[in-house]
Amino acid sequence: MIELFQLEQMRAFARYGTLSKAAEELHMSQPTLTRSMQKLEAEFGVPLFTRRKNKLEFNENGKLAAEYAEKILGETQNMLEGVRALDRASHTISIGSCAPMPLIKAVQNATRMYPDRTVSSEIKDCAPLLEGLRSGLYQIIILPYRPEDDTFTFRESGTETLFFALPPSHPFAGRTEISMKEMDGKNMLLYADIGFWSHLPREKMPHSRFLVQNERFALDELVASSVLPCFVSDITMETDGKPENRLIIPIRDPEASVTYYTVCLKKNFSQVKKLFL
Amino acid sequence: MIELFQLEQMRAFARYGTLSKAAEELHMSQPTLTRSMQKLEAEFGVPLFTRRKNKLEFNENGKLAAEYAEKILGETQNMLEGVRALDRASHTISIGSCAPMPLIKAVQNATRMYPDRTVSSEIKDCAPLLEGLRSGLYQIIILPYRPEDDTFTFRESGTETLFFALPPSHPFAGRTEISMKEMDGKNMLLYADIGFWSHLPREKMPHSRFLVQNERFALDELVASSVLPCFVSDITMETDGKPENRLIIPIRDPEASVTYYTVCLKKNFSQVKKLFL
DNA sequence: AGACCTTACGGCCGGCGTAACAATA
DNA sequence: TATTGTTACGCCGGCCGTAAGGTCT
Numbered sequence: 128m129i130e131l132f133q134l135e136q137m138r139a140f141a142r143y144g145t146l147s148k149a150a151e152e153l154h155m156s157q158p159t160l161t162r163s164m165q166k167l168e169a170e171f172g173v174p175l176f177t178r179r180k181n182k183l184e185f186n187e188n189g190k191l192a193a194e195y196a197e198k199i200l201g202e203t204q205n206m207l208e209g210v211r212a213l214d215r216a217s218h219t220i221s222i223g224s225c226a227p228m229p230l231i232k233a234v235q236n237a238t239r240m241y242p243d244r245t246v247s248s249e250i251k252d253c254a255p256l257l258e259g260l261r262s263g264l265y266q267i268i269i270l271p272y273r274p275e276d277d278t279f280t281f282r283e284s285g286t287e288t289l290f291f292a293l294p295p296s297h298p299f300a301g302r303t304e305i306s307m308k309e310m311d312g313k314n315m316l317l318y319a320d321i322g323f324w325s326h327l328p329r330e331k332m333p334h335s336r337f338l339v340q341n342e343r344f345a346l347d348e349l350v351a352s353s354v355l356p357c358f359v360s361d362i363t364m365e366t367d368g369k370p371e372n373r374l375i376i377p378i379r380d381p382e383a384s385v386t387y388y389t390v391c392l393k394k395n396f397s398q399v400k401k402l403f404l
Numbered sequence: 405m406i407e408l409f410q411l412e413q414m415r416a417f418a419r420y421g422t423l424s425k426a427a428e429e430l431h432m433s434q435p436t437l438t439r440s441m442q443k444l445e446a447e448f449g450v451p452l453f454t455r456r457k458n459k460l461e462f463n464e465n466g467k468l469a470a471e472y473a474e475k476i477l478g479e480t481q482n483m484l485e486g487v488r489a490l491d492r493a494s495h496t497i498s499i500g501s502c503a504p505m506p507l508i509k510a511v512q513n514a515t516r517m518y519p520d521r522t523v524s525s526e527i528k529d530c531a532p533l534l535e536g537l538r539s540g541l542y543q544i545i546i547l548p549y550r551p552e553d554d555t556f557t558f559r560e561s562g563t564e565t566l567f568f569a570l571p572p573s574h575p576f577a578g579r580t581e582i583s584m585k586e587m588d589g590k591n592m593l594l595y596a597d598i599g600f601w602s603h604l605p606r607e608k609m610p611h612s613r614f615l616v617q618n619e620r621f622a623l624d625e626l627v628a629s630s631v632l633p634c635f636v637s638d639i640t641m642e643t644d645g646k647p648e649n650r651l652i653i654p655i656r657d658p659e660a661s662v663t664y665y666t667v668c669l670k671k672n673f674s675q676v677k678k679l680f681l
Numbered sequence: 682a683g684a685c686c687t688t689a690c691g692g693c694c695g696g697c698g699t700a701a702c703a704a705t706a
Numbered sequence: 707t708a709t710t711g712t713t714a715c716g717c718c719g720g721c722c723g724t725a726a727g728g729t730c731t
Contacts (some may be wrong), residue, residue, distance in 0.1 A: 128408065128409055128412075129408060129480065129484070130407045130408050130409065131405065131406060131407050131408055132405055132407065135405075145684085145685070145686090146685075146686065147684075147685060147686085155722080155723090156722070156723050156724080157685085157686080158686085158687075158688080158722085158723075158724085158725095159721075159722055159723070161686065161687060161688090162687090162688095162721080162722090163721090165687090171484065171487055171488065172488065173487060173488055173491035174491070175487075178686080178687095179686095179729090179730085180685090180686075180687095180728075180729040180730065181684075181685045181686050181687095181728080181729050181730050181731090182685075182686080182729095182730080183685085183686065187490060187494060188487050188490055188491045188494075191486060191487050191490050192483060192487045195479065195480075195482065195483035195486065195487070196483070198479060199476055199479050199480055199483065202472065202475060202476050202479060203406060203472075203476055205472065206469060206472035206473070206476065207406070207448065209468060209472065210448055210450060210452075210465050210468050210469045210472070211448070211449065211450055213464060213465055213468050214450035214451070214465045215450075217464060217465075422709090422710065422711090423710075423711065424709075424710060424711085432697080432698090433697070433698050433699080434710080434711075435697085435698075435699085435700095435711085435712075435713080436696075436697060436698075438711060438712060438713090439696080439697090439712090439713095440696090442712090455711085455712095456704090456705090456711095457703075457704045457705065457710090457711075457712095458703080458704050458705050458706090458709075458710040458711050458712090459704095459705080459710075459711080460710085460711065
């Protein structure tokens with residue numbers, strides 16, 4: 128029976144041109160390779176080589192065989208990688224979210240429910256989240272709205288409400304409510320990784336400029352040491368506390384308050400129901 | 405390293421459901437198969453089976469691996485068959501012809517020139533001959549006209565002229581020449597395997613009915629024992645002789661005389677030039 | 682002389698089958 | 707009790723590397 132190792136030897140010969148070189152690359156003795164190729168030829172039952180006294184070359188049969196060998200070895204590699212990837216995926220819980228705050232809770236929950244699995248997570252816009260859920264990239268995703276598609280199962284999983292955090296010196300500091308339109312044109316501090324939240328201010332406050340901070344630390348420093356307004360939410364305040372010297376003013380726009388939904392494929396619900404808070 | 409034999413064992417297990425059955429089918433002991441699958445699993449580095457005390461089953465990894473195995477083994481089979489087919493083709497000279505008479509000479513010549521090769525031949529219409537030549541199905545073909553395409557090399561290789569063979573009692577028996585149109589409506593004996601020749605009478609004599617004989621013997625018998633006209637050619641008369649009690653009358657139509665051309669792919673000419681008469 | 686392929690020889694390891702054991706239905 | 711899968715054990719064959727031989731550049 129032909130074996131993969133022989134095909135690998137044949138490939139090495141095809142690549143390096145001589146048995147000597149190939150044997151060296153394969154870390155085996157050259158006579159061993161000679162015998163192995165003879166055996167391979169015998170298994171095919173047709174000549175694969177032209178033999179001149181001290182020169183071995185593929186004939187047409189051999190060239191064709193080598194092409195097939197390349198393909199078969201490639202497919203074998205695919206098999207190994209594919210199966211290992213599947214195994215890995217089955218030990219990983221992958222969570223996608225539209226925003227960071229609900230994700231934190233979801234990851235905590237997943238880690239508690241499946242302590243022996245790896246939990247990976249990422250923040251994306253809603254469209255790629257839905258696509259990723261369909262393709263199996265995520266086991267569950269967190270959206271800021273109810274999904275319509277009935278291939279999904281979902282459950283409400285909390286709300287988040289946005290506020291302006293203004294310095295006491297701000298003209299609007301005394302207000303009980305502010306609309307985003309009123310704040311349009313005012314420059315603001317903004318944290319980079321806020322998922323779908325990043326769309327809202329840019330849409331409603333097109334004349335404002337947002338000083339986007341990639342580092343949490345940098346943002347906190349600037350909030351503390353500047354009078355630039357920024358956003359907070361009820362959840363960030365619950366976890367990180369209210370910023371010092373800031374007044375928290377509700378936002379009138381209804382979009383400032385969202386309900387999150389944890390979503391999975393209906394067919395996978397039984398496997399992932401423990402992930403639903 | 406994973407070996408094909410292991411993939412075959414895996415496939416057998418996938419097909420027969422238990423190691424015992426699979427081992428039996430593979431003509432090996434069952435403990436051997438147990439060990440082999442353990443080793444395979446180790447080589448993947450991930451579990452492929454769920455083990456209950458006396459039940460072995462594929463898990464999801466194993467199912468995926470088995471799919472790949474199927475594919476790889478199939479490709480291996482293709483390799484064997486493909487290479488063997490190529491080898492066989494390289495030992496075979498395949499000749500296609502539009503008509504039987506020039507083919508006889510061509511086959512004789514090929515057998516003489518390449519006594520160690522198998523010569524295979526077939527009669528087809530011109531279109532499939534040209535296609536077959538392009539696709540490598542034939543090394544050379546014989547056409548009744550010069551090919552135009554300049555990827556071909558050709559050489560004139562004889563002519564063939566058709567005649568009517570009439571019984572002495574036939575009204576036209578005294579003529580020195582007859583056109584096919586004059587014979588239209590008269591029923592005739594016709595041999596089946598005459599290649600492109602079979603088109604000509606049907607075209608020029610649409611009102612005649614042709615009593616097609618598949619057997620050479622039957623045709624000869626009928627020619628001898630009936631007064632039905634039939635066709636002969638200069639070549640058939642050269643090899644088989646003139647039919648008894650028949651008058652050979654030339655056909656006026658120019659299509660009754662053709663020149664044959666032996667054709668090969670230009671790029672193959674050096675390999676097959678010995679086949680050109 | 683150096684590079685290359687093939688054949689000869691002897692050691693050794695890996696895989697095989699038998700046997701024994703454990704669990705299930 | 708019959709079937710199935712796993713482990714233990716000892717044997718044997720096949721594969722390997724070394725060595726030697728022959729050919730070509």
